[in-house]
Each structure stands twice: as C-alpha cells, then as structure tokens.
Amino acid sequence: MSAHARRRSEGSGDPGRRPGDPGRAGRRTQGERRRATRQALIEAALLRMEAGESFDSISLRSLTRDAGIVPTAFYRHFANMDELGLALVDESFRTLRTMLRRARAEEAGYEQVISASVRPLHRYVLDHREHFAFLVRVRSTGNPLLRHALRIEIRVLTSELATDLTRFPHLCDWSSADLMMIADLLVNAMISTVEAILDAPAEDAEAQEEIATVAEKQLRLIVLGVPNYRSGSSRPPRA
C-alpha cells in the first residue's frame, strides 16, 4: 500500500488508523501526518521485534515497507537506525516507568507489596507486550549504542529501587552497597520473569498463572532472607 493510497483511505474506516487519529476530519495537518508516519516506523520496528527478529537484523527498507512509505522518506524522521533504536528505548522505558510508578504508589509491608504488585505487573506486561519484548530482546543486541543506553536506564531503575527499599524494616539499616545488591537481585529476578511471561503463549492461562505464582514465591523467598542478613555496614561505605 503506497502512502498515497493510505492517505486516500483515511477517515473511511481504515483498520490501520491510530487511536489519536481524528479520522472523520478526512484531512490532517502536516504536523499530524508527520507524527503518524514517525509512529508507524516505530511500531513497525516493535512489531518485528515482538515477532522474534533481533534489532540488528531489521532493515531500514523493511520498516519503510511496513509503514507504507518509500525508503528514502525514512530520513525525514531519523538520521539512521541507531536514532530510531534510541526512540524505541525511550518509548519502551516510558511504558516501564509508568508501571513502576503505579507499583510504588502502594503503601504496605513486604507481603502486601508482593501480592499486590505481581499480578497487576503481569497483566501490564501482557498489555504492553511490544515494549517489554523490545526491552528484553535488545539487552543482547549487537548495537553498542543501544546496549549502552539500555544498561544505563536499567542501572538508574535499580538505584531508584534501592532508595525505595529503605522504607522497609531491616532494610532501612542496610548499607547502600547492600541495598544495591538486593535491588539488583530483585531487578534481575523481575527481568527473568518478564522473559518467561513473553516466552509463554499469552492465551495459555495456566502457564501464565504458573509464572506469576513462581515470581511471587521467588520474591517472597528473597525478602525472607532479609531479617537474617547481616549488612556489611549500617552506614554508607565512605562516610
């Protein structure tokens, strides 16, 4: 489908229409169309990664084909594939942060946090499959720029979690090194869980239920060790 054909069919029930599309106006401003095309490129990339392709093996031409534009038009939106990749990191992390903000809003003890978090998070991952699939897949991409951007973002999340953990009994006395240690453990356990969620068929309710149950148990097991753990120092290392 050419961009011309695409434009002609707008507002007439085109199933590919995006949510924010006014549609019935029949005509959109240049800025609106520009944003829509850019988003079409981003979504084409997410879709391909969700389907199993690695970022490195996605070609610029395949994305423009999916988005219904000519290859050269790609450059109206991104200087190269790296830049598009960073946009994907941005968009996917925005989704992830929204999820974490909600989880953080809960005020509760260990047990309540775990049981109140895991199920909603599980649901959220399935509802935003494409973003989470991108995040776990791109961790091992061959692209150094993307890999680095992702590592940085994950380290920031881990630090934020470490800070959050000081709200809890026992943990409030831990050294910051040990808080990072446990935050890292929790983050990695959750990443593995996300991988499992995406790996199992979304419609296999039993398998999905099992994954959520195991994730809960794993988190519970980790926090059970907390009261018995003797943190290396109760003050920040260099204070």
Place this chain on the structure above:
Amino acid sequence: MSAHARRRSEGSGDPGRRPGDPGRAGRRTQGERRRATRQALIEAALLRMEAGESFDSISLRSLTRDAGIVPTAFYRHFANMDELGLALVDESFRTLRTMLRRARAEEAGYEQVISASVRPLHRYVLDHREHFAFLVRVRSTGNPLLRHALRIEIRVLTSELATDLTRFPHLCDWSSADLMMIADLLVNAMISTVEAILDAPAEDAEAQEEIATVAEKQLRLIVLGVPNYRSGSSRPPRA
C-alpha cells in the same frame, strides 16, 4: 590470508596454530585438516560474538574470510548457519557443564558451597569468555532454532540443580515445584552475574572483585530465606 598461504605457514611458528596441532609434522591428514577448518569457523563465530556482534548479523562470508577459506567451502562443514549455531551451542554448553561438574564435586553446607564456588566460577568464566559470551548473547537471538535449543539446555540445567539441592537441610523437604522455583532463581542470578562479569573489563580487578562479592552476597541472601520458607507441600504435587 588464503587457505594456501595458511597451509604453507603451518609448522613454522604460525601464531594461529591450535593447541592439538602436531605442528612439526608439517603435514596433517585430510581428517585433521578438515577438523581444523571446521574449528576455525566455529572460533571465528565465537570471536565475533565476543566482540559484540549478534549471531543474526554474522555472515557466512565473514566467517570463511576469518577462517581463510573461500565462501563455498563453508558447505563442506555445515549445511547452513543454523547448523553452525547449534555446534556453537554444543561447544559452549560443554564448557559450562565442565564448570558445573567441578562445582558439584564440592561437598559442603550452604556457606562453604557459596564461598568455595563463586571465585573459581568467576575465574572460569573469564578463562572461557568466548563460550559464556556466546551463551548470554544468543539468549535473545532472532534465530528461533538457536533460541529454542538454548532454552531447552538451560531448563535441563535448572532441573539438575533442583535435584542437587535436595542434599541440603530444609530443601530436602521441599516440593519439587518449589525446588524448581529456587533453582530457577539461582540460575537466573548466576546468568546475570555472568553478564556482569563479561560486561566489565577483564583487567579491571577492582570491578571484577566487586562483581564476585555481590554475587556471593546475593546467593547468601537467597539461602538465608530457605529455613523460613514454608514450602507449598512436602511431597511431589500429584502424589
């Protein structure tokens, strides 16, 4: 360097000579050369992945270039890149299993196992960088065949670990589902540790030391929870 030049330089201190190469014989049997070429292809692939390339983006031609043969000679050894990928999984898992066999040989309680295992394993990962780099990188490859082969192997390792864990106090009474739960947690923690080891510069002793210390603490924290954990059932689920 062409295969001809390569062959001519053999036995004369060629730095690329493989360990098992008789060398001074000056001539090798057809079978020996065949095996050497095959290995050269495998090592070229491992080297490229260690350097950061993803499996999907490695071309057949680049490997034959590295191995010093003509592209078409590739087919004397592998039907396609998939088959070479499976050979890499094989070889890398052989290395991993050797490591695990050694670790298992230790007889001890929780604490002793942890401190006696983490450092040697850390050393071992650095000594077999290329195999471990392949294993962690290929987890997210776009190649479904490879990804599946790897998942299977990891699941087997997790099961074996679950069985091993019954040697320990408390754990011997756990249900098999809960044993898999903790084995999975331990395996994922170790995979994350391996990623960290490979991610930090090997010559940065301080960073490497820090990674080993954190890994020890994480394992210790997990096992500290064990005595307090009430396993769902003390018998296999369906018995």
Place this chain on the structure above:
DNA sequence: TGTACATCAGTGAACGCGCGTTCACTGATGTAC
C-alpha cells in the same frame, strides 16, 4: 614398493537479491501580504 583410481576439501566465476544512501523531483500544506 609402485601404479591407477576414488575421494573430497577447497577454488573461483557467476547469479540474482536486498541493502543503505545519493539526488533531483513533486505537489500538498502552511504562511505572509
């Protein structure tokens, strides 16, 4: 030990293909008067 033939790892030319990127362009949208 010597000869004749089979095997087979590696060769090299050739192919068609999809790729990223260049360039000059078109024509609809936006803006200044």
Place this chain on the structure above:
DNA sequence: TGTACATCAGTGAACGCGCGTTCACTGATGTAC
C-alpha cells in the same frame, strides 16, 4: 478572502556493495591392487 511564495513529507531512479548459493573445477590425500 485571494494570491504568491516557502516549506517539507514523500517520490522514484540510480548507485555500488556484500550477501547466500549454484556450478564445474582442481589437486592433494587416501586406498585397492
């Protein structure tokens, strides 16, 4: 409101390149006698 011009998303031809794979081949190694 109408006109003249500027902007700019998208076009389409063209390029050189590395890719996987085919094919008939070469010449050293291996084997049967």
